[in-house]
Amino acid sequence: MAIQISVFLENKAGRLSHVTRILGESGINIRALSIADTSDYGILRIIVNDPAKAYKILKEAGFTVSETDVIAVQVPDSPGGLADILEQMSEEDLNIEYLYAFLGTAENDALVIFKVEDFEKARQTFPAKGIKFLDENKLYQL
Amino acid sequence: MPYWDKERECMPREQLEKHQLRKLKETVFKLYAFVPAYKEKMDKVGIKPDDINSLKDLEKLPFTTKQDLRSNYPFNLFAIPMCDVVRIHSSSGTTGKPTVVGYSKKDIETWSELMARALSSAGASKYSVIQNSYGYGLFTGGLGVHYGVEKLGASVIPSSGGNTKRQIMLMQDFGTTVLTCTPSYALYIYEVMEEMGLKPSDLKLKIGIFGAEPWSERMRKEIENKLEIDAYDIYGLSEIIGPGVAIECPYKKGLHIAEDHFIAEIIDPVTEEVLPDGSQGELVITSLTKEALPIVRYRTRDLTTLDRSKCDCGRTHVRMQKIMGRSDDMVIIRGVNVFPSMVESVLLNIPGVEPHYRLIVERKGTLDQLEVQVEVSEKLFSDEVKKLELLGARITRELESTLGIGVKVRLVEPKSIERSEGKSKRVIDKRNI
Numbered sequence: 293m294a295i296q297i298s299v300f301l302e303n304k305a306g307r308l309s310h311v312t313r314i315l316g317e318s319g320i321n322i323r324a325l326s327i328a329d330t331s332d333y334g335i336l337r338i339i340v341n342d343p344a345k346a347y348k349i350l351k352e353a354g355f356t357v358s359e360t361d362v363i364a365v366q367v368p369d370s371p372g373g374l375a376d377i378l379e380q381m382s383e384e385d386l387n388i389e390y391l392y393a394f395l396g397t398a399e400n401d402a403l404v405i406f407k408v409e410d411f412e413k414a415r416q417t418f419p420a421k422g423i424k425f426l427d428e429n430k431l432y433q434l
Numbered sequence: 435m436p437y438w439d440k441e442r443e444c445m446p447r448e449q450l451e452k453h454q455l456r457k458l459k460e461t462v463f464k465l466y467a468f469v470p471a472y473k474e475k476m477d478k479v480g481i482k483p484d485d486i487n488s489l490k491d492l493e494k495l496p497f498t499t500k501q502d503l504r505s506n507y508p509f510n511l512f513a514i515p516m517c518d519v520v521r522i523h524s525s526s527g528t529t530g531k532p533t534v535v536g537y538s539k540k541d542i543e544t545w546s547e548l549m550a551r552a553l554s555s556a557g558a559s560k561y562s563v564i565q566n567s568y569g570y571g572l573f574t575g576g577l578g579v580h581y582g583v584e585k586l587g588a589s590v591i592p593s594s595g596g597n598t599k600r601q602i603m604l605m606q607d608f609g610t611t612v613l614t615c616t617p618s619y620a621l622y623i624y625e626v627m628e629e630m631g632l633k634p635s636d637l638k639l640k641i642g643i644f645g646a647e648p649w650s651e652r653m654r655k656e657i658e659n660k661l662e663i664d665a666y667d668i669y670g671l672s673e674i675i676g677p678g679v680a681i682e683c684p685y686k687k688g689l690h691i692a693e694d695h696f697i698a699e700i701i702d703p704v705t706e707e708v709l710p711d712g713s714q715g716e717l718v719i720t721s722l723t724k725e726a727l728p729i730v731r732y733r734t735r736d737l738t739t740l741d742r743s744k745c746d747c748g749r750t751h752v753r754m755q756k757i758m759g760r761s762d763d764m765v766i767i768r769g770v771n772v773f774p775s776m777v778e779s780v781l782l783n784i785p786g787v788e789p790h791y792r793l794i795v796e797r798k799g800t801l802d803q804l805e806v807q808v809e810v811s812e813k814l815f816s817d818e819v820k821k822l823e824l825l826g827a828r829i830t831r832e833l834e835s836t837l838g839i840g841v842k843v844r845l846v847e848p849k850s851i852e853r854s855e856g857k858s859k860r861v862i863d864k865r866n867i
Contacts, residue, residue, distance in 0.1 A: 300815050335822070354848060356812055358812065358816070
C-alpha cells in the first residue's frame with residue numbers, strides 16, 4: 293500500500309520543471325514517476341519520500357493535486373517475473389489501470405507500482421496468491 | 435419590505451407615466467436647445483421637440499451610441515456650462531477614445547438617491563457596514579456606491595479593488611456586513627479566504643451587491659453557497675449615471691429600473707426596431723432628470739427582456755431580467771450567435787465544474803473554431819486519463835448541444851485563467867477578419 297501524488301499539468305513548456313523544482317526545494321525526493329499524456333494535458337504520477345508534505349506544497353503552489361492509493365508490488369528480478377504476477381492478477385479478474393517501475397529494490401526484488409481498479413480486492417487476494425507488496429513506510433524509506 | 439422612497443418606488447403606473455412624459459419633453463427641449471450634436475441628429479430625421487407628445491413618440495428620436503460620446507470627446511454632449519459641472523468620470527478607453535461623463539450638483543444628488551434606494555432594496559440600512567470593493571477613480575463604480583452608502587447613513591469602507599488579503603482582513607476586523615464588488619471578484623475573494631484558512635462563519639458578511647459584469651443565476655447560487663450570503667444584482671452604466679440604474683428586490687425576479695429617472699426600451703440590435711415587452715433584445719435607456727449629460731435612447735449593448743407586471747414587493751417600476759450578455763460581447767461563429775453566458779450556464783450544470791472559463795475563437799483555414807478552456811478543479815481531477823477524457827467529452831457534448839456548433843474543450847490548470855478584479859474578459863477573438 294502506498295500513496296501516489298497525482299498532478300494535473302497543462303502541455304506547456306516549463307510545467308514539469310516547475311513542479312520538480314518546487315518539490316526539490318522543499319527537500320522532497322522523487323522515487324518513481326510516470327506521466328500519462330494527451331495532446332492538451334498530462335498527469336504526473338509520483339512516489340515520494342513524504343507524500344503528505346508533497347501534497348501540501350503542490351496544493352499551496354496552486355496545482356491541482358490528488359492522493360491516489362497504489363500498491364508497490366515486489367516482482368522477482370528475473371525473466372518472466374512480471375508476467376507471472378500479471379497472469380495471477382488476471383486469473384483473479386483484477387483490472388490494472390496503470391503501472392510503472394520504482395527506482396530501487398526490496399529483498400532483491402524489483403518494485404512495480406500498480407494502480408488497480410479494485411484496491412481492496414487486491415489487498416485481500418495478493419497474500420493468498422503469494423504476491424508480495426511493500427509496506428508504505430518501508431517504501432518511502434527506500 | 436424596506437423601501438428608501440416608497441412614494442416614488444411604488445408610484446401608480448399612470449402617475450409614473452405622466453411624470454415620465456413631462457420629464458422626457460423637458461429633456462428633449464433642453465438637448466435640442468443646448469447640445470448642437472443632438473439638434474443636428476434630430477434635424478436630420480426631421481423631428482422637433484414639439485413632436486414629442488406621448489411616451490410612444492420616443493421611438494421617433496434617434497439613438498445615441500458610445501460612438502456619439504467618442505465623437506464628442508470630451509465635453510461636447512454636456513448640456514450645462516462647465517462651471518456647473520462638479521464631477522467628471524470616464525471609461526478606461528482601452529478600445530478607443532475614452533467616453534467622458536459629467537455631473538451637476540443635482541446629478542450627484544440624484545445618483546446618491548438612486549444608490550441609497552438600491553442598497554435599501556438589497557436589505558442594507560444605516561446599521562450596515564458596507565465594504566465597497568469597486569475601483570475608486572474615473573470608473574463610476576467606486577464613488578457611485580460610496581455616495582449612496584453615505585446617503586443611506588450606513589458606514590462605508592472605501593477599500594476599492596485589489597489587495598485581496600487586506601480586503602479580507604478588513605472584513606474580519608471591521609465586521610463588514612455588506613460587500614459591493616463584481617461577482618467574479620466575490621468568488622476570487624472566497625478562493626483567497628480558503629487559502630488563508632478562513633470560513634464564511636469567521637466573517638459577519640450577510641449581503642453582497644454585485645454588478646458591472648453579467649453573471650448567471652447559477653453563479654449567484656455558487657456565490658451564495660460559498661460565502662453564505664444573500665447576493666443581489668445591481669445594474670448601471672456610466673453613460674446613464676453609474677451604478678444604481680436598476681436593482682433587484684428581495685424577490686429577485688428581475689431588476690427594477692428606476693423609472694422616475696429613466697425610460698427603458700428593448701430593441702432588436704440588428705434592425706433597431708422596438709420590441710414588445712418580454713422579447714429579448716438590447717436595452718435602450720433615456721434619462722429624464724439628468725442635467726449635465728442628459729441622454730436620449732442610449733444603446734447599452736446589454737441584452738435582456740422587460741417585464742412591466744406588478745412585482746410582489748409592491749414596486750411598480752419595470753423589471754429587467756439579469757443581463758444575458760452583450761450584443762458586442764457576442765461572437766458569431768459559423769453563423770451562430772454565442773454568448774459567454776450560455777457557456778457559463780452549461781458549465782455550472784456539470785457537478786464540480788467552476789465558472790472559470792474562457793472562449794478562444796480562431797480561424798483555421800476558412801473555418802472558425804471555438805475553444806472553451808475550463809479549469810480542472812480538485813473535485814474534477816483524476817489520476818486516470820480516461821476519466822479526464824470522459825469529463826472533457828461530457829463538457830464538449832453538453833456545450834455542443836446548447837450552442838449548436840462544434841466546440842473543442844481544453845482542460846487547463848487551476849488559476850491559469852486570469853482573475854479580474856474588474857470586468858472579466860471571457861472571450862478572446864483571434865480571428866483577423
